[in-house]
Amino acid sequence: MFEKILIANRGEIACRVIRTAKRLGIATVAVYSDADATARHVALADEAYRIGPAPARESYLRAELVLEVARRSGAQAVHPGYGFLSENADFAEACAQAGITFIGPPVAAIAAMGSKSAAKKIMEQAGVPLVPGYHGDDQDPAFLSRQAEKIGFPLLIKASAGGGGKGMRVVRSLEEFPAALAGAKREAANAFGDERVLLERYLTKPRHVEIQVFGDTQGNLVHLFERDCSIQRRHQKVLEEAPAPGMNPGLREKMGQAAVAAARAIGYTGAGTVEFLLDEDGSFYFMEMNTRLQVEHPVTEMITGVDLVEWQLRVAAGQALPCRQQDLEISGHAIEARLYAEDPAKEFLPSIGLLRHLRSPEDSVHVRIDTGVRRGDEVSMHYDPMIAKLIVWDTDRAGALRRLRQALAEYQVVGVTTNLAFLGAVAAHPAFIAGDLDTGFIERHRAALFPESRPAVDQVLALGCLDVLLRRAGEARAAARASADPYSPWHSANGWRLNGDNHHDLTFVDGEASVSVIAHYRPHGYLLDLPGGTLPVRGEITAAGDLLADLDGKRVRATVVRHGQELTILEQGAAHRLVLVDPYAHAGEQEEQGGTLTAPMPGKVIAVMVESGAQVKKGAPLMILEAMKMEHTISAPADGRITDLLFSVGALVSEGAQLLAFETEEA
Template structure:
């Protein structure tokens, strides 16, 4: 086996590869961009090399730079992880030409599956079932229109290259077809450098079930059973599990055999995933093959007891697979939840910022955390906003679900918005618990899973007040110890007042609303007076910063993270931000933003859809903003006139940047 390995990736997968390679005694070489100088994978590796600026196109996607580092560092092999250059046939070929072992399939296999259109042709010839559709080379608009008419609506327009929901549109009305094709082409070109599209019949209630396959260079191909990846937002997976709920032994054998046939049809070697759409009648259709390791591979590892990264390295070194198909068995049930820095209430827009506080539950035989970040790291616009993968295992699905819900309650993140509360809602939803869900699950239950933003609860306000009170007491005690007169009454924090009840008054801003809490001192605790009533509270701050509290007789653990006037209250997997307001401080009014339409997040303007002076209706597309390689269309908030355009296509903008000035009609 090669003795040194360069990991051409970042984040949690780079960390995972480094840990596994170290167990095999390999020297690990990491690469990093300007944004990743202090990243976790850089600290874990034996050595790390700088490869360029933060944008991936100037660093992690620069094949020449990666090969140069491999040569200079003396690497014997390159592992591409997933994403970036993992499925780039030219990069795999360049590795071979440089005398490096590419940890992945052959160049021919990558090319065969790199085009969804070509892949479907190969699968059709191999007898693997396909969804009716068009995947021809003729990309003329008239040809696509004609093909769409033959396939029928609803229709799925998708990029032939790549994945992850990028360059994908569902079209239900023929009148929307041209716009969907244009948008999908533009997004596909930006994400994959290839604007070729394919069309498929859109199945209304399918499940997304994929089969993990593995092959060695000695002719053995096997599968490691299925994963259900149906819970998706914007066609991107959020929660995956293995085995798939409701899967019968007969259907498992059929799908496994089809996946092995797909791999054999292209002479596959290494780890791969064959993805299928499973219809309500039990029919399944080939969707695509990912010629790499998948983000969700840990659930397969947990139910089979195998290390797929270890298998990758050994197979790449020429070793045979360590077992036969009949030696593989399913043990228990595993579920993976992807924790993202994103705001579900804003259509899952990424949330950029610093991870001021980050804590996960402790790992054990039932819980695994895969992460590439640490407390204090920045979530950047340049890369995928995933914070961690939380994976649970137990003897069966109900037990695994209970563990998932409990583990999510113990996740603490402050500094950015996350989807932890959303994941908890999914894990507790009745249809999900029953296993009766499909790829439309999130949209079907959106109101239930993503309720409207609620004001701070009494519990949040009491916890914030108790934290402030305990913090002031701790500060006073420290000041007393450091002073020449530790018994001075000026060190007291009991809110004593002459001829008045002793209390503190805290004023918070909750969103756009000012809220007051009056804290009255009592022996052994306090009473927190809110507009809704008075609540008894007591507690203590632990050495790790957590808040041990008793609220109205209920004992619980929470955490309040303070940064200046900002307070993030974290309790039971939910986070709520408050602003501590000093009512006696001089107030400065912000300049009225008027009718400006602002950027919802940092990104790049790729299209301005209107002209200055144009009259538009509510909902008219105004600007298309690209962030995290996804397009976000910003629409008119009301009927009115475009008074001023502040940016042109190609401009980079920060969150909150005034994109244009909009004069709304009176009464709209």
């Protein structure tokens, strides 16, 4: 076994590999870019080395830099994780030439599966079922058009050299074919440097079912059953589960044998995945083989009790597989949900920013969290916006679904937009619960999965008001204790007035609407005048910062995260943002900040009012940011001169980014 390995990756997969290596007593070496200098995987590793600037092409994709770190650190092997260099045959060859073990399949196997067209030819020779189509070298548009007619419509055009939905087009008629072909070729050339495509019959309601395979250097090959990965957006997986719902033993055996035959055809060793399309009639067709560990590998681990990373390390070190096919069996059901910083309402566009609040369910035999981030970390524009993988297990699918819904409701993220509510909607959808899965699930159920945003209900407003009032009362008590006259009524936060009703007016911005609430003080709480009527409330804030509320006899636990005047109310898996309009607090903040020159939150530059070199007075407006449908003016903190403009109109900025370079008059 190895004494020390290098992980040529970042984020949750780097942390995942480190966890197993530590359990086996293997020292770990991390690599990091400038953006990841304080990342979780860097903190967990025994050693860490900088390899370049934030962009992956200048750091994590620089094979020569990774190998130089391996030499310097004395690492005997490199684990590539997934993505980046994991399926790069040249990198695997370079490792071999440097005398460093590549923890993955042989170079020839990676190369064989690197081209979809070449892979399908190999699979055809091995007797693995293929979707009817054309996978040849002749790329003349007229020839491809004739092949399309033979295959029939609808059909799928796919980039030969890549994946992830790039260079992919569904064509429903011969008339559409020329334009779709030209578009697919352009996209393939831009994404992969290779415009070649292949044609396949388009299955109208297929499931995406993949088989985990594993081989060793002694010639042993096994499969570890199937995973259903049909729930996808933009041809990328969102939820995965094992075993596949509705799978019968006979079909499982056929697909497992086909996957093993595919792996044997290319002399495969290590962890790999053979991906199939499963049609409604039980027919299945080879799609591609991933020559690496998959993102969704934890669901296989949960139902088999196998640590696949440990198997990778043992096989790469020359050891035989720990067990044979007859020793493997399925226990229970597991589901994985990928938690992303992205906005489902905006076609799943990534969201960037600081993770101001992050709380996950507790790890247990039923719940597992694989993550590479911590509270306070930044979701960067440079990398995949995954926050975590939430994996649940139970003895059957119904139990796993219950645990998934509960765990999603407990997960809390503030600072970026996430797909948490979307995942919860999928997990609660009757069709998903019934196991009616296929790759068109999200589009077919779009209306239910993407409901229109609604204004805050009275309960959300009440929780926001209660949190504000309780925190103000706590601040007043603290101020009273610190004052010369702690019993002065002027320190009171109970609405004391010399004359008149003891109440307080609170105004919130909810989306684009303004909502007013009147809070009347009562001996043991408050009476709130809400849009839907009056509501007596009381509560307390716990030591952990949670809000325990009593809403007219209904007990509710929530978390309210405050950032400036923005409140995020988190309760039972739902998150609602409100902005408190408080002229006194706002004026104080403006005076204290003096017009900070950094972005207060992720946003877009919509106006620049100065030029580089301009002389400005304190308080002069310099730039306007738009965030959360609100405008934020960046003002001069003092008299001085603008020495540089770092962003222009239309630029997207992350929270904390410096917007302008400024020199004070005194300087």
